Amino acid sequence: MEEDRSVFELPFEEPDRTIPYGKSEDQVIDFYNSPTPNDSVIVLIHGGYWRPEYDRKHLAPFAKALSNAGWSVALIEYRRIIGNPDAMLSDTKAAISKVKEEFSKIILIGHSAGGHLGLVLSNFTNAIGTIALAPLTDLMKAEELDLDEGAVSDFLGTPASLRSDLDPMRLPAPSNPTTIIHGTLDIRVPVEFSRDYVAHKAEIKMNLIEIESIGHFELIDPRAGIFGQITRVLTSLI
Numbered sequence: 001m002e003e004d005r006s007v008f009e010l011p012f013e014e015p016d017r018t019i020p021y022g023k024s025e026d027q028v029i030d031f032y033n034s035p036t037p038n039d040s041v042i043v044l045i046h047g048g049y050w051r052p053e054y055d056r057k058h059l060a061p062f063a064k065a066l067s068n069a070g071w072s073v074a075l076i077e078y079r080r081i082i083g084n085p086d087a088m089l090s091d092t093k094a095a096i097s098k099v100k101e102e103f104s105k106i107i108l109i110g111h112s113a114g115g116h117l118g119l120v121l122s123n124f125t126n127a128i129g130t131i132a133l134a135p136l137t138d139l140m141k142a143e144e145l146d147l148d149e150g151a152v153s154d155f156l157g158t159p160a161s162l163r164s165d166l167d168p169m170r171l172p173a174p175s176n177p178t179t180i181i182h183g184t185l186d187i188r189v190p191v192e193f194s195r196d197y198v199a200h201k202a203e204i205k206m207n208l209i210e211i212e213s214i215g216h217f218e219l220i221d222p223r224a225g226i227f228g229q230i231t232r233v234l235t236s237l238i
Contacts, residue, residue, distance in 0.1 A: 034072040085156050111219060136168075137196070179208075
């Protein structure tokens with residue numbers, strides 16, 4: 001099956017401003033301003049199976065489209081150091097804390113590995129809502145399936161069974177309104193990951209939206225029909 005990766009061909013959208021939250025070149029936040037700013041902001045977390053070659057820039061068109069739709073967006077970067085997951089968690093926490101200095105209400109949106117980070121961090125952030133797009137919800141299962149040629153092992157630097165503190169399936173479910181959106185044709189993160197996660201967290205009200213006939217990357221393509229559905233979920237959170 002051939003993936004639709006055309007989102008990577010979209011032109012880069014420059015942020016309105018970029019601020020640091022640490023000394024590394026990867027410890028920065030790109031802000032895309034809303035035409036009608038208020039006290040809420042989307043914290044956007046990119047994916048890429050936690051690998052260093054994938055940075056925030058591929059989410060810039062999505063961030064810009066969200067801002068054009070009326071949302072302030074903070075697109076965060078974080079260090080992606082093989083075998084050092086705690087650096088990624090520390091950075092994402094620090095970036096979110098920095099954003100909260102300016103905004104009182106945050107909504108988390110994460111894609112793929114960014115969806116994983118969003119689910120792990122959701123309760124820490126006191127977000128008013130979480131949207132996880134094709135998230136990696138079960139590290140032990142992903143390790144067993146060897147997704148993306150050992151991505152989980154590379155990320156953790158240790159067996160997944162030893163890092164249950166980073167595994168959404170083994171952590172408490174987010175306490176805020178949470179929506180998971182997943183394409184049924186996803187070959188990067190199979191839709192079964194989201195189905196199993198929602199079933200496992202059945203005691204918590206969680207919304208799973210399955211989108212027929214799309215794969216992994218269309219979820220972050222502002223030209224795709226799913227973009228309107230994402231904005232409707234956002235509107236329901238305010």
